[in-house]
Amino acid sequence: MPAPEIPLLQARNLRTAFIRDLALRLFAGEILGLHGDSGSGKTLLLRALADLDPNQGEVKLEGSPRESFSGPRWRRQVGLLPAESHWWEDQVGPHAEHWPMEVLAALGFSPQVLDWQTGRLSSGEKQRLALARLLANRPRVLLLDEPTANLDQGNTAAVEAIVRQYLKETGAAALWVSHDPAQLARLARRRAMMKEGRLTMEDG
DSSP states (O other), rough: OOOOOSEEEEEEEEEOSSSOOEEEEEEOOOOOEEEEOSSSSHHHHHHHHOOSSOOOOEEETEEEEGGGGGGHHHHHHHHOOOOOOOOOOOBBBGGOOOOOOOOEEETTTTGGGSBBBGGGOOHHHHHHHHHHHHHTTSSEEEEESSSSTOOHHHHHHHHHHHHHHHHHOOOOOOEOOOHHHHHHHOHHHHHHEEETTTEEOOOO
């Protein structure tokens, strides 16, 4: 018999003030689709996995416990793309060390975007640039909080294609939050639902 597949990211008994004894496994190359009503705990789950909010439980990346990583190193490897990105410098360029130019091009930006003032960015531009900024860290896990919510059909397709290609090339995994059932049906090998701080796997 073949050896069982080892999760890339695994959480056991994950708890916060709202999330209750949650278990989760993400496998290399896959997208796990996550949906649920507003206030069900989806964003709180992503923030707990990224270790941005107080939480308890066991979380491992490629078999190594989260406690063996520094906070910054963990968040580079388990990278969160929030629904609303934050920009603290006046220009785009200083927000990442090595912007992936092929990703910027696929998202419709020229290299000159690095000189743009962050104050002039639209919500859709911020969303696409935040994805490129995240991928510049070469994370092993992508925690994507409605990454296409403010995008038109063309840019949504570009983001989906970029994430799929990144996972294929690197063997990374993604947890993708979306309110669009059609999007999750396109992207996700497995799907899960959050309700009142609890996670229920729907298939797989």
